[in-house]
Amino acid sequence: MGKAxxxxxxxxxxxxxxxxVQTLGREPNDVELGMYSVMWSEHCSYKNSKxxxxxxxxxxxxxxxxxxxxxxxxxxxxxxxxxxKIESHNHPSAVEPYxxxxxGVGGIIRDIFAMGARPVALLDxxxxxxxxxPRVKYLFGGVVSGIADYGNCMGxxxxxxxxxxxxxxKDNPLVNAMCVGIIRQEDIVRGKAQGxxxxxxxxxxxxxxxxxxxxxxxxxxxxxxxxxxxxxVQVGDPFMEKLLLEACLELLKEKWVVGIQDLGAAGLTxxxxxxxxxxxxxxxxxxxxxxRREKGMTPYEVMLSESQERMLIIVxxxxxxxxxxxxxxxxxxxxxxxxxxxxxxxxxxxxxxVVAEVPAKSLAEGAPVIxxxxxxxxxxxxxxxxxxxIEIPENLSEVLLxxxxxxxxxxxxxxxxxxxxxxxxxxxxxxxxxxxxLRIKGTKKGIALTTDCNGLYCYLDPYEGGKQAVAEAAxxxxxxxxxxxxxxxxLNFGSPENPEVYYQFEKCIEGISQAARILExxxxxxxxxxxxxxxxxVIFPTPVIGMMGLLEDVTKHCTxxxxxxxxxxxxxxxxxxxxxxSEYLRVIFNIQGGKPPRVDLEREKRLQLCCLKAIEKGILSxxxxxxxGGLAVAIAESCITxxxxxxxxxxxxxxxxxxxxxxxxxxxxxSLKEENLPxxxxxxxxxxxxxxxxxRVVPEYFRINxxxxxxxxxKIELSLKEMAEVWSKSLERKVER
Amino acid sequence: MRGAVIVFPGSNCDVDCxxxxxxxxxxxxxxxxxxEKFSPEDFDLIILPGGFSYGDYLRAGAIARFSPAxxxxxxxxxKGKLILGICNGFQILxxxxxLPGAMMKNRDLKFHCHDVxxxxxxxxxxxxxxxxxxxxxxxxxxxxxxxxxxDADTIERLKREDRIVFYYSDEKGNITxxxxxxxxxxxxxxILNEERNVLGMMPHPERCAEEILGNTDGKRLFMSILxxxxxxxxxGKSRRS
Numbered sequence: 001m002g003k004a005x006x007x008x009x010x011x012x013x014x015x016x017x018x019x020x021v022q023t024l025g026r027e028p029n030d031v032e033l034g035m036y037s038v039m040w041s042e043h044c045s046y047k048n049s050k051x052x053x054x055x056x057x058x059x060x061x062x063x064x065x066x067x068x069x070x071x072x073x074x075x076x077x078x079x080x081x082x083x084x085k086i087e088s089h090n091h092p093s094a095v096e097p098y099x100x101x102x103x104g105v106g107g108i109i110r111d112i113f114a115m116g117a118r119p120v121a122l123l124d125x126x127x128x129x130x131x132x133x134p135r136v137k138y139l140f141g142g143v144v145s146g147i148a149d150y151g152n153c154m155g156x157x158x159x160x161x162x163x164x165x166x167x168x169x170k171d172n173p174l175v176n177a178m179c180v181g182i183i184r185q186e187d188i189v190r191g192k193a194q195g196x197x198x199x200x201x202x203x204x205x206x207x208x209x210x211x212x213x214x215x216x217x218x219x220x221x222x223x224x225x226x227x228x229x230x231x232x233v234q235v236g237d238p239f240m241e242k243l244l245l246e247a248c249l250e251l252l253k254e255k256w257v258v259g260i261q262d263l264g265a266a267g268l269t270x271x272x273x274x275x276x277x278x279x280x281x282x283x284x285x286x287x288x289x290x291x292r293r294e295k296g297m298t299p300y301e302v303m304l305s306e307s308q309e310r311m312l313i314i315v316x317x318x319x320x321x322x323x324x325x326x327x328x329x330x331x332x333x334x335x336x337x338x339x340x341x342x343x344x345x346x347x348x349x350x351x352x353x354v355v356a357e358v359p360a361k362s363l364a365e366g367a368p369v370i371x372x373x374x375x376x377x378x379x380x381x382x383x384x385x386x387x388x389x390i391e392i393p394e395n396l397s398e399v400l401l402x403x404x405x406x407x408x409x410x411x412x413x414x415x416x417x418x419x420x421x422x423x424x425x426x427x428x429x430x431x432x433x434x435x436x437x438l439r440i441k442g443t444k445k446g447i448a449l450t451t452d453c454n455g456l457y458c459y460l461d462p463y464e465g466g467k468q469a470v471a472e473a474a475x476x477x478x479x480x481x482x483x484x485x486x487x488x489x490x491l492n493f494g495s496p497e498n499p500e501v502y503y504q505f506e507k508c509i510e511g512i513s514q515a516a517r518i519l520e521x522x523x524x525x526x527x528x529x530x531x532x533x534x535x536x537x538v539i540f541p542t543p544v545i546g547m548m549g550l551l552e553d554v555t556k557h558c559t560x561x562x563x564x565x566x567x568x569x570x571x572x573x574x575x576x577x578x579x580x581x582s583e584y585l586r587v588i589f590n591i592q593g594g595k596p597p598r599v600d601l602e603r604e605k606r607l608q609l610c611c612l613k614a615i616e617k618g619i620l621s622x623x624x625x626x627x628x629g630g631l632a633v634a635i636a637e638s639c640i641t642x643x644x645x646x647x648x649x650x651x652x653x654x655x656x657x658x659x660x661x662x663x664x665x666x667x668x669x670x671s672l673k674e675e676n677l678p679x680x681x682x683x684x685x686x687x688x689x690x691x692x693x694x695x696r697v698v699p700e701y702f703r704i705n706x707x708x709x710x711x712x713x714x715k716i717e718l719s720l721k722e723m724a725e726v727w728s729k730s731l732e733r734k735v736e737r
Numbered sequence: 738m739r740g741a742v743i744v745f746p747g748s749n750c751d752v753d754c755x756x757x758x759x760x761x762x763x764x765x766x767x768x769x770x771x772x773e774k775f776s777p778e779d780f781d782l783i784i785l786p787g788g789f790s791y792g793d794y795l796r797a798g799a800i801a802r803f804s805p806a807x808x809x810x811x812x813x814x815x816k817g818k819l820i821l822g823i824c825n826g827f828q829i830l831x832x833x834x835x836l837p838g839a840m841m842k843n844r845d846l847k848f849h850c851h852d853v854x855x856x857x858x859x860x861x862x863x864x865x866x867x868x869x870x871x872x873x874x875x876x877x878x879x880x881x882x883x884x885x886x887x888d889a890d891t892i893e894r895l896k897r898e899d900r901i902v903f904y905y906s907d908e909k910g911n912i913t914x915x916x917x918x919x920x921x922x923x924x925x926x927x928i929l930n931e932e933r934n935v936l937g938m939m940p941h942p943e944r945c946a947e948e949i950l951g952n953t954d955g956k957r958l959f960m961s962i963l964x965x966x967x968x969x970x971x972x973g974k975s976r977r978s
Contacts, residue, residue, distance in 0.1 A: 148848050152881070153789045155749020239747050239792030330746060418848045420879040422944045425753045428951070439949055441756070555949060
């Protein structure tokens with residue numbers, strides 16, 4: 001087989017192959033071709049997404065590190081910074097859910113401590129098909145235990161995330177893991193191979209044959225043959241990673257450490273070429289020096305192995321023994337495998353003989369950018385629903401119960417109770433709220449964390465869906481009392497080669513960018529995952545927004561639970577006549593259509609400011625964002641989590657089901673002592689936000705009456721106990737059955 | 738009172754225990770790395786923290802008991818120093834033979850992280866003298882192997898000698914099967930050794946010792962230790978003798 005053909009088999013196009021030949025001035029050998037094929041895969045090169053990602057607003061005075069490094073960094077004052085990043089591990093999880101998810105967690109943790117930060121929290125944004133399918137159930141169980149076993153052993157609390165179920169994700173589940181770290185600003189390190197003559201060392205686990213071509217596997221659609229790609233999935237060892245974490249953090253206190261980089265996708269090839277490219281240097285290494293766990297590995301295999309729990313470290317020449325001393329304490333090896341050179345080449349030797357020699361910059365950054373044209377999907381023009389044909393169900397109480405039982409709304413306790421979420425004793429608001437809140441020891445501060453995206457909204461209208469994901473994530477932080485500071489995004493899409501998918505991608509990015517700009521929340525890191533499709537279906541476009549916010553005084557945080565009988569319940573924001581894309585239509589009528597709710601970003605901004613100020617003033621007892629399931633579900637959740645009831649009456653001419661279950665945006669349900677109402681009204685007036693009393697917190701029962709101007713009347717009446725029962729137990733019942 | 742927290746390579750509640758003893762109780766605290774030895778006179782309290790000592794792929798705590806630091810823990814226990822094993826620390830104390838019985842995987846084979854109610858079995862210990870016998874307290878658990886087992890004779894003896902410190906219970910103190918998160922025999926959540934100076938428990942008192950975390954029921958356990966060490970309370974054997 002000729003080289004050009006081999007290149008094609010490895011996923012390189014003719015144009016890419018020709019560029020490689022032109023760059024090298026010769027045909028690449030096998031090792032070089034292998035290295036190029038992984039580094040120029042979509043997963044590593046972002047060749048399909050780069051130009052569009054530039055549209056994100058990434059700058060703000062508090063951004064210390066934007067996209068392009070292992071993770072983004074944000075200044076939170078007190079000389080401290082928060083490091084954050086989210087990443088996908090979708091394809092590995094689709095064929096080997098346990099290890100796929102586990103190594104996804106392992107990889108994102110390494111990205112955080114590669115910046116020198118102590119990881120303090122994990123979040124997981126998960127999407128699966130419907131649990132009635134036995135294979136989906138297997139994937140779901142495997143992913144959750146993979147995340148649990150890895151995160152729990154690491155002693156990093158898993159404090160939040162989301163879990164959605166929809167047939168769109170049946171063949172291709174989404175597993176996005178986010179990690180957040182805290183660092184003193186002077187301790188920040190970067191992944192640069194600076195200083196000619198400095199030593200390049202490999203630390204952590206030995207290198208084996210696992211995960212070879214994992215990056216390429218992530219850059220193609222899932223198919224019948226994907227099962228055979230199981231060897232492309234890496235195997236995780238959280239105990240090894242824990243040792244590596246402690247050793248690296250000890251090492252990074254030393255001033256003679258020049259740079260550090262995680263070995264993730266494309267292993268040594270990517271770590272060496274990226275660190276060299278960032279510093280404008282080269283690296284020469286000898287694969288014979290790389291400790292192995294298997295005999296007879298070729299240079300090709302060593303360079304492409306994605307064995308987990310390894311880091312590349314660049315230290316000033318002469319400090320190699322110091323590195324070894326630290327790693328020996330943790331029973332890990334640290335071996336010098338090469339050094340930084342000035343010629344810009346990544347030169348791979350085997351026992352002194354050159355086996356590959358390519359420009360580091362070309363490998364890391366030279367993949368030709370692919371310009372694609374999007375095409376508005378045909379389905380978008382057929383989605384208008386005539387709601388007048390949908391009859392409002394007689395028994396709205398029953399509808400509410402059905403919504404509370406829907407797995408996209410019901411409690412996810414079955415998932416998060418398998419994750420240690422209280423270790424490190426910082427968890428102030430545990431999972432199960434709109435956002436998690438962690439205190440920062442030694443300060444008065446706290447951080448709030450969330451991930452959000454509604455794939456159906458993004459499918460029906462990618463621009464509005466992208467906007468909404470950012471708006472909702474920010475709202476989820478704001479209801480805890482945190483000011484949103486930064487976004488890390490995980491963009492999960494089908495194949496960019498499909499113009500309709502590319503259109504979805506482009507519009508989602510536009511929506512995210514617009515919302516981020518108006519709400520003034522910069523994007524500081526992220527990840528793109530394409531090719532999330534099988535021969536039978538493409539996933540919903542799912543741009544998951546991970547967001548971090550800051551509480552100046554963590555003792556003032558607010559939670560979603562109603563607290564005191566007699567408190568007034570107030571809606572901040574306006575009810576709208578929107579039913580499209582709602583969980584109500586999906587669950588009750590089996591309709592996934594209509595226009596998703598629109599976010600008026602200026603109105604959203606005023607609402608969030610108003611809520612933040614109210615929490616800061618200490619006048620609220622609770623605050624909860626209205627999202628899937630609408631107003632009725634939001635009030636019910638505040639009741640269930642507070643183990644307390646609600647009674648209220650709403651006057652409105654909006655049709656009853658849209659009023660109760662529509663997912664109109666920019667609404668927050670708050671509760672407060674009656675004496676605080678004037679202060680809230682005054683604040684709302686000042687910020688230009690509507691505030692309306694909905695009712696009161698009462699013991700044990702749940703009653704909503706709605707009336708319109710014609711005098712017609714509808715009601716929901718349920719006991720707290722029956723609501724709590726379905727909301728708390730539905731997921732467990734479905735999985736354990 | 739000088740406290741030590743033993744750091745096994747996979748310990749991950751070491752910082753939490755250190756934080757409570759030092760910052761919440763205001764006592765001097767030190768980390769002792771698993772490769773180090775110490776003298777029984779060096780510390781008044783030795784905490785074996787939660788985590789995954791040596792990865793625990795074999796059996797929780799099975800390797801930890803061979804570590805150099807554990808040699809010193811045996812000696813300190815013999816000398817009557819207080820040893821507190823929490824979660825993985827409890828598992829290690831069982832493997833080390835400092836407490837009777839063994840730990841199995843939770844009966845549903847899942848990791849459990851949530852609050853549980855505990856009925857205080859005995860307040861007659863250096864660790865629980867600030868609780869009332871029969872009182873119900875709330876603490877978080879976070880473990881995959883907390884299914885305590887001991888044979889009937891051992892359980893009988895533990896009861897006779899008033900060595901069961903905590904039982905998993907409901908909010909009202911009823912010891913029921915529904916309130917048992919892991920299948921532990923007789924809902925046992927924590928036990929003492931014969932001399933009452935070694936406590937092993939699965940729940941995490943260090944995770945509920947501060948207002949900001951929403952629960953301070955665990956703080957009294959550390960305050961009990963201080964009361965005892967500073968000689969303000971007498972317990973068990975010393976009282977009987």
